[in-house]
Amino acid sequence: MPDRYVLAIDQGTSSTKAVLISLAGDVVRTASAPVPIAYPRPGWVEQDAGEIVASVLDAAHHCLADVARSDVVAVGFSTQRESAVVWDRRTGEALGPVLGWQDQRAVTVCDALREKGHAEVVREISGLPLDPMFSAAKLRWLLDRTPDAAVGTIDSWLLYVLTGSHQIEVGNASRTQLLDVRTGQWSSELLGLFGVPSSALPTVTPSHGTLGQIGPAGGVLAGLPVTAVLGDSHAALFAHGSQAAGGVKVTYGTGSSVMRLGGSRDVCTTVAWGDPAPVIAAEGNIRSSGATVAWLATFLGVSLHEIAAMAAEATSDGVHLVPAFGGLAAPWWDDAAVGLISGLTFSTRIPQLARAAVESIAHQVADVVEAMGPAERLLADGGAAGNDVLMRIQADLTGIPVRRARTTNLSALGAGFLALGIEPPPLDYDDFLPGPSDGRAARDAWRDAVARSRSSDRSGSL
Known part of the structure; x- marks a missing residue:
């Protein structure tokens, strides 16, 4: 019988890596593609949403060179966390830069909530301290400039572009500061505090299962099912x-x-x-x-x-x-x-x-x-x-x-x-x-x- 594989894609801050793994768990081949980072102002950290997708397709293309697509049974993603993306829900076009997880421009959103005495309730529900590193304040900043748009994290953006579905893996969702970690669902109270409408957010899904099939936009990945998504740090913990x-x-x-x-x-x-x-x-x-x-x-x-x-x-x-x-x-x-x-x-x-x-x-x-x-x-x-x-x-x-x-x-x-x-x-x-x-x-x-x-x-x- 021919060898069968799963393709694992790790979309990180500075590069995207693709790793071809046999069904026995052996690494067969690796490839990578760089992702540029811009620092337009002090405290601002940006990436280009289109360049992130291009890096995924480039790394996948090189990793799958000379590999029959019929021998690849699934795709799994690990992604950088907390970074925020905004796009047009009709055209799928990115409407602004990716605000990187290190980006601090939304600090005033957190300051306003802290001054109103909301820091403790944010910590209690989300499990996270009130800080602009997490996605919620960034999403608010983006929505203030692009109302009625769709928003999400990097896993959401990749899944939307590649499969057409607006969803977010629960571990990545927990890093937005909008999830109730006790229930694994969006918190209506946190959505209200940050001013993020639920209609703009993706659906929360498990980390493993049938998470979509990659369409024509996926190039060499087209037709493959996505069966796992994890935040990059979570994926490393799982691998240990x-x-x-x-x-x-x-x-x-x-x-x-x-x-x-x-x-x-x-x-x-x-x-x-x-x-x-x-x-x-x-x-x-x-x-x-x-x-x-x-x-x-x-x-x-x-x-x-x-x-x-x-x-x-x-x-x-x-x-x-x-x-x-x-x-x-x-x-x-x-x-x-x-x-x-x-x-x-x-x-x-x-x-x-x-x-x-x-x-x-x-x-x-x-x-x-x-x-x-x-x-x-x-x-x-x-x-x-x-x-x-x-x-x-x-x-x-x-x-x-x-x-x-x-x-x-x-x-x-x-x-x-x-x-x-x-x-x-x-x-x-x-x-x-x-x-x-x-x-x-x-x-x-x-x-x-x-x-x-x-x-x-x-x-x-x-």
Whole structure:
């Protein structure tokens, strides 16, 4: 019999990856396509909705080259979360830029709700602190400029363009700040507070099942059924399989997602997936992790490889880089925090800054892990997790063993395994154990730097 496959597509912030997976769960082929990001004003982060679709089709085309379409049985998607899209419900044409998950332009929407005393009810119903990172405020901003339009997140946009259906997967819906995480349905109270009409929103669906058939707009994907959709961080957690029990998953990407199964009163509550019943997870989000290193490389006019090499050989010598480019997210949720570099001396050079940038990733993750409570292990994935120095720093600062998945593309794999309807096969890991130092002095110095960056008393709670 010929080989049969599922195609997993991971639509991320900076690129779209396509992974062809056999029915036995083996990766057969991969391909990727870049996605441009624009920063037109301070705090604004935009992408082009059409370019996102084009990247999906481009990655799929290259991944499926020389593969008979009859051998592909299904498609699974993992997508970037919280980003907001608006389009014409009649023509399907995008009516504005995609407001990226890092975008802060809708902060005034959140400020107005906070001033009216609605922050606690928003947190109680949605499980999320009132913050413009989540989709609701962005959707309000877009609808103010394009009334009577259809809106959604990236998974909604892709499903609409490719299958013609206006739907949103429950895990992605839980990141909009409009879903009642207790019921898995849109909250009429939150819709009213944010001023988002239910008629503009997609229908909430489970993560797995018959989610539509791709039409002619899907190019090489035309005719294939979509059988799984997950948020990218949720898909990575799913891919860790049995290791997720008792562990905290950290995806090191443009930002970082720190997630564990089960609820926690000290961090956000999210729906990891619904199949069909919602599976609840605790999560803390970091706005800038890999993006911090990329910013420093651009600022200094060097490559990412050079930054990593310098960080591996240097110490930070008391220098701290707090990457509050758009405020700080978990566990502080302070959108008035400002980015800063502290501890500079006449002896500070570029290697110290490189080391401080890498350490800032580990410190931010440690902040969230401490808020979550005790954990047996940290499960690392994502591009920046390939940096051994970062993994050792992370183990030292948290005092918790770090297990880094040797397999890459975990978000795509998670979506692919769910599309196949199979339990994720066991992963191989590289282990990083905490060193003899307990990291308390380094953590205290980091907290001092964070305190300097926070310039407002109106930050949210953990």
